Amino acid sequence: MNLNYAERMKYVKPSAIRELLQFGANPDIISFAGGYPDPQLFPLEQLTDIFHTAVSQHGRNALQYTVSNGIPRLREQLAAKMEGEGVTCTADDVLILQGGQQGLDLVAKMFINPGDLIITENPTFLGALIAFAPCEPRYKAVTVDEDGMVVDELEEMLKQNLKVKFLYTTPDFHNPTGVTLSLQRRKRLIELANQYDFIILEDSPYRDLRYQGTSVPPIKSFDTEGRVIYLGSFSKVLAPGLRIGWAVASRKITEGLGLLKLAADTQTSTLNMVAVSTFLDTCDVNALLASIRQTYLHKKELMLDTMRKTFPQHVSFTDPKGGLFTWLTFAKDFDATKFLAEKAVPLAKVAYVPGATFYPVTQEMNHARLSYSLQSDQLLVEGISRLGQVLRDHQHHA
Numbered sequence: 001m002n003l004n005y006a007e008r009m010k011y012v013k014p015s016a017i018r019e020l021l022q023f024g025a026n027p028d029i030i031s032f033a034g035g036y037p038d039p040q041l042f043p044l045e046q047l048t049d050i051f052h053t054a055v056s057q058h059g060r061n062a063l064q065y066t067v068s069n070g071i072p073r074l075r076e077q078l079a080a081k082m083e084g085e086g087v088t089c090t091a092d093d094v095l096i097l098q099g100g101q102q103g104l105d106l107v108a109k110m111f112i113n114p115g116d117l118i119i120t121e122n123p124t125f126l127g128a129l130i131a132f133a134p135c136e137p138r139y140k141a142v143t144v145d146e147d148g149m150v151v152d153e154l155e156e157m158l159k160q161n162l163k164v165k166f167l168y169t170t171p172d173f174h175n176p177t178g179v180t181l182s183l184q185r186r187k188r189l190i191e192l193a194n195q196y197d198f199i200i201l202e203d204s205p206y207r208d209l210r211y212q213g214t215s216v217p218p219i220k221s222f223d224t225e226g227r228v229i230y231l232g233s234f235s236k237v238l239a240p241g242l243r244i245g246w247a248v249a250s251r252k253i254t255e256g257l258g259l260l261k262l263a264a265d266t267q268t269s270t271l272n273m274v275a276v277s278t279f280l281d282t283c284d285v286n287a288l289l290a291s292i293r294q295t296y297l298h299k300k301e302l303m304l305d306t307m308r309k310t311f312p313q314h315v316s317f318t319d320p321k322g323g324l325f326t327w328l329t330f331a332k333d334f335d336a337t338k339f340l341a342e343k344a345v346p347l348a349k350v351a352y353v354p355g356a357t358f359y360p361v362t363q364e365m366n367h368a369r370l371s372y373s374l375q376s377d378q379l380l381v382e383g384i385s386r387l388g389q390v391l392r393d394h395q396h397h398a
Contacts, residue, residue: 008134030383031351032370035175035236035324038299041292042239043283050278054271062274068262069254070096070246071270074277078232078246086221087230087248095254095261096268100205100233100245104131106257106264107166107201107229107247112137116165119157121149123358123367125175125203128168137165139360146318148174148181151188158196166199171219173206173323176358176369180321183216190222198227205233205245210322211293211300226250234276236324237289242272296324296373299380303372306381310388312395317370324373327355330366337365343394348386 054062069075075091082089097103104127112118112135120128122141140157143150149169158164167189171181181189193200202219220230226249233245247257261267279285300319304326307317318327330336337354344350355367375383 011133097245103231164198177327178320206323211297212321306384
């Protein structure tokens with residue numbers, strides 16, 4: 001049988017994310033690959049009670065269809081949360097999503113025609129590239145340093161009279177590098193977007209996971225022209241299995257995204273929306289966040305300390321102030337993809353994400369993303385020590 005696929009299927013390829021999920025399922029491998037939150041931090045008791053109440057007391061409504069943009073109470077709560085971050089919005093500016101990833105997919109469908117130019121960080125989030133790919137954009141990528149996207153470089157790029165459809169950024173604890181966009185650069189980014197007339201897609205699923213330093217306001221809080229689309233998520237705070245995220249944007253944009261969502265899945269799970277809303281109303285979210293932040297700070301410091309003790313001197317890594325990831329840079333001629341397949345997995349029984357897959361234009365082979373969030377202290381130290389050993393052996397034989 002001839003499966004006569006649409007042209008866009010040429011751009012839908014097996015991704016590293018699918019491979020990562022396989023690593024995560026293999027008990028023999030210590031995986032630092034997927035950005036999985038620590039399941040020990042899921043508020044199981046509270047969610048058990050909340051789901052029981054939702055079904056026993058509100059089941060006829062909680063199990064029924066609802067409005068496609070999300071139940072009103074949850075949208076009100078999220079508008080209030082965003083107002084607390086300095087973002088001017090109402091419940092009508094909020095769209096509930098099937099996780100933040102759906103927001104990337106819907107924005108792509110809404111804005112990208114084949115050949116349109118998207119600007120991203122270099123490197124950028126792999127999941128965004130996967131979401132954008134079927135719409136066939138072109139990319140330009142801007143260098144990232146310890147203060148996030150280098151906005152001066154962006155400005156020089158924009159002076160070339162480019163027609164930019166939107167700029168995609170993960171400003172808080174960037175995936176994959178872990179760095180955070182500085183306040184000064186956020187303000188300048190908005191000025192450039194206003195001047196050169198492009199949309200900013202601000203993807204911030206890690207924003208609540210700051211465990212060091214001072215919080216920086218969202219880019220959306222500086223938006224005076226309705227050109228920033230903010231994506232948030234409960235996946236790293238409550239539980240990813242709930243698949244609850246949200247978008248905040250101008251009414252015109254959220255209405256368009258809502259129509260695309262209606263076509264994609266009708267609505268996000270009513271039961272899960274009721275559960276998250278009830279959690280926000282009845283549980284101590286700040287206490288949960290304090291526990292999560294304390295745990296991830298400990299895990300980050302444990303991973304970085306173990307790297308300092310066991311890795312070759314030439315391997316550098318970022319020291320994030322929040323989020324789930326550190327970004328490794330090896331010697332220029334090091335191929336992290338080849339090393340994963342030939343050494344890390346078979347010899348050390350350790351997995352990470354090779355960095356090449358995060359580059360939208362020109363791949364760089366000598367990087368890797370490691371997540372410190374999932375593994376126990378014991379497995380974290382064991383896995384990093386094993387990886388350090390095979391790196392030292394490799395260096396010795398090189």
